Amino acid sequence: MKLESEEKCTDGNTSGAAAGPNELAESKTAGQPLAEFLMQLEDYTPTIPDAVTSHYLTMAGFEASDARMVRLVSLAAQKFISDIGNDALQHCKARSSALPNKSSKTSKDKKYTLTMEDLAPALNEYGITVKKPPYFV
């Protein structure tokens, strides 16, 4: 059952991939490393608890029979958010380094606050467009 699915997914990857040949080759075998990775997830606890992830998956209709798949989903979500956060942090650092007053604290502003100004371009790179009106307190 599992081998069949892997074959199907590889077929799907070859037909659906729109990237260059290198990425095509990588995505062609994306199923295998992931399947291997799944085996390593037995004793790994992601930050997001299993109960929360399985609740949201059940809400969508995904009946998670294997606990490892739930952990895989939560890990993927974590990685996604971390990537966005890192991009936003880079935006923030670039913004703060562009400011003229370097004598304020050390060379970099030690306290970084995630604002919509940094988050919006970070999300845009991932295909999520957010337009929020500015709130004046």
Place this chain on the structure above:
Amino acid sequence: MAEHRTVLGVCLGALLTEAGFDAVDNIAYETMLEVLTSFMISTGNTARNYCELAGRVQPVVGDLVMTYADLGIDLRGIERYARRQQRLVLPALGVGSAPRPITILQAGSKLPHPSHIPEHLPAFPDPHAYIRTPTHKQPVTEYEALREKAAAQKRDIERALTKFVAKTGDTQSLFTTDDVNIFPLVACKPHPQPFLDALMPKDQVFDEEDEDLELQPPPKRVKRGLDLSQNTDKDSDGEDSSPPSSPPECPDSQSEVGKDILQAEKISSEDPIDNPYLQAVKKPHKYI
């Protein structure tokens, strides 16, 4: 529902702290939370679709792979990410206990469910909330008992009333013994014109007091009437074998009546009302 969102928010905070942020705007926080939620839901949805497309019911890893490829999410560095050093592991969530209903104000033990009610339904409230016990005995409704009660009440009322009048009002005694109180009889008040009641029948008696007051104005006539009657009685005494109590009876009654008359005269001469609030209105002296 909201609990999961709260926990997810906590995890998001941990992830952002890992990334290097010290603070986060509220709007940005809510936006990221929505992103995270929709990520998981769309993953689940798409994976389910792929699974059903393949004719299965339970999703497999391959479905997840297809899902991430479909959503355009790159998971190439996931293994490296999983093994990152500065991972934050949040403390395990504990199951909160449901708040127990307050048993401080409990009065009495709760009744168990009757047989037709399943056990998983909530228990009955305290019995005083819905059970009503009357605080008085149910009244007797038997005809016999009621008749008996009514008769007994009537008898008791009559007896008590006559005793009261005998003890407070005028009494006559049929015996010549010293103790007048053995069998006191309520004194009969002779009406000056007894034939009036027969000639002028009344439907209702409005004021008893008016009748008593009418008795008072002609006191002298009563006195004379009694004198006459006394004489006639004395005359008839020698002939009839009347009971020995009657001659002394007349002077007694006469003396009693005399007393009443004297008292009435006294009262009429003096100020009858002691109560200053009931006195007649005195006009104030006119000042210039």
